Amino acid sequence: MKFNMKQKQAWTGVLFISPWIVGFFVLVAYPLYKTIYMSFHNVSYGNKSGWSYSWAGVENYTRILFEDVDFIVEAQDFFVTTILYVPVIIALSIIIAMLLNQKIKGTAFFRLLFFLPIIILNGELMENMSTYGGMSISANKVILDMIYTIIPYENIVVLIVSIFDLIVQLLWYSAVPILIFLAALQKINKDMYEAASIDGASAWTSFWKITLPTIYPLVSLCVVFIVVFLGNFDANPINSMILESKYDGSRRDGYSSAMAILYSFIQVLLISILFLATRSRKSRRN
Template identity: 70%
Template sequence: MKLNMRTKKSLTGILFISPWIVGFLAFVLYPLYRTISMSFYKVSFGSKSGWRYAWVGTENYKRILFEEPDFVVEVQTYFVETLLYVPVIIALSIIIAMLLNQKIRGKAFFRLLFFLPIIILSGKLMENMSTYGGMSITANGFMLETLRTLIPSREILLLIVDLFELILQLLWYSAVPILIFLAALQKISKDLYEAASIDGASPWTSFWKITLPTIYSLVSVCVIYLVVFLANFDLNPINKIIMEAKFDGSRREGYASALSLLYAFVQIALILILYYATRNRNSKEGGSNGTYAR
């Protein structure tokens, strides 16, 4: 059977994502349907009657949004922090990836160092590190006292400590984006930079005209990864609220299902906002800087 090129490309794309399609239909579709349907029921359990389901319509959603503000407050915090964190993480990832792409000694060690957080980023380990001060300078008495001798002002000291802890936290989140951008940088032909240099382009100009347009399509991939990663991070208090609701006798699975769906809608909204912001910028870059990128 003869197929045109467009059809062949479409079939190739479908075959490429076919494992995801099979996995979604086999393992995700039915649980998603059960979660949606369960959110409209009040679930209770009795030792004699067992599980009981009572239709309550949108009562779970009204209770979450208007009666119990814990979830709404935490979601607002997550929404704002993600909007602020994601651009900073992506910028840091691009900078670090460019540094690791240079000819330096110990390049493999530094790559492992930045990817190490993902290897050891288990929930229990992170919980213990947070409990015993592994991610906080203020919990380390010796280090805090040393800093106090150097910085007498308490306000300035706390500001510097908070800023340092925030940067450290963002660097931990940037491990996977660094590897993604690093892989893209290694695919850029050196001939492009040589041609730009012959034309009189400075390294700064080469970055804006060659490097950034070439890797910019991967920003959207990193946006989706970071939004989902920050949402499902074990220490995210929203996940704790959902788990506690599941085992709370006055809430149970119906209430927790409604929480999960609302949380999913917030993540989708964040992905759309950041994705289309990236997409618009990408189209502009592609239109104005396509000469060197090609």
Template identity: 35%
Template sequence: MKLNNRQRENLYGYLFIGIWIIGFTWLTLYPLIMSLIYSMNKVTITVADGIVLNNVKFQNFIDVFSTDFDFVNELTKFIGEIFLFVPIIIIISIMVSLLLNQKIKLRGIFRSFFFLPVIIASGPMINELLKQGAGTIPMLENPEIAETLSQLPRFLRDPISSLFSQMIMVLWFSGVQIVLFLAALQKLDSSIYEAASIDGASPWEMFWKITLPALKPMVLVSSIYSIVFLATFSNNKVITYIQSKMFDITKGYGYSSALAWIYFVVVAILLAFVYLLFKPKKEEKAK
């Protein structure tokens, strides 16, 4: 059968995305479905029968919130860290991108310096740096600062202490966000700033009235990226806890799958909250 140009283009398109669809189905969708099934069962592995499922319905989820206070505590800490880390990452990324967008010598090299850690840093390397104390800023370990932190409520003290201990890592992994904000800044027409300057606008007013509104779509993208990155970070204690329960004789795959789904729902809620917070309003879309 002879294909016309449109049918041929469609066929090529399906061939290109077909590999991705097969990979997604086998490596992502199938494990997701199986983990959901496991979360409703007590999973045991035997030599004779292999994987044996004993349906317990929602008992695994009930056990998490009724007995597993360690997981709830780690999950609460993670949520607190998200609300603390993400705004700091966004603010630092905007500040650095504004500096790198200036007409300075060796601007391209400076941009590469900020993005290079994202490329070369691996999970084991990061863990080793954190173990050796390379993730913290010595000035922040001052006894007076520690004393001040100890007087804060726990829900504030734990995230702030975690931020201090990983400050270098937070700065290190702002590379992608910096690139996103740089791309948005370079799309702005310089004539807008010239007109505002002629009208007597100060640099601070131009930032709030011109630059920041233009960066708002990238704030949404960068916030979502930051949440997903922090949620899947190799040093994430929630993920480490879930993995430890997977190989626990008394808990196993079923219980750890329930933990993973609870974690997934929490991350999805955080992403939905950020989207609703920064999504374009109807008035902005009309413009």
């Protein structure tokens, strides 16, 4: 059987994406179907009988939403925190990316400093660093004593420590967005800034008229990444709740599956809200 040129190109494209198609059905579609299926069942496992499923309907969902309030409380905290964190992370990432894009001494060192979380990104590592004083002033008695010496007021010290801890967290979360924005900044034609400068545009005007419109389409991409990253970070307490429910004799896999589905729905809702809020005017018109 002979194929013409268009058919050959079509089959070539299919062959190229076939690993992704196989991976999607094996690693995404089937686990998602299995999770949804188990969420409507009470699941148990026996050494002799193996896995057994008994239909529970929406019992698992009802129990999560109306009886066990722990998930609802954590989900509300996650929703509000993400809504507040995302704009700050985006703004901080753009500012740092612009600073790292400058031709100054030590740029390579500072880039490595901010990109280090990409290399060693791990929730357990971050939790250990926080425990042993690497991520929080409050765990480091030497620095804390120095601050109390300078500022003897406990309320002010607590505020300073909280702000510092928050900034460190946000910088940790900003690593990948910084990399994305920096790559976009490096592709901007420098002649545009020179032409704007000749026309009398200030640096502030150039930012609003050249820099921001150029990198703004990537904001939506960063929004999706940040929400997914915050939602699936190892230190997120909801992930621990889902894992612990799986091994809880009174809950098991059906309950944890229902919790995972609800949590996924919350993440999709957050992505939709923030994506629609940050998309460009051109995309809205289209």
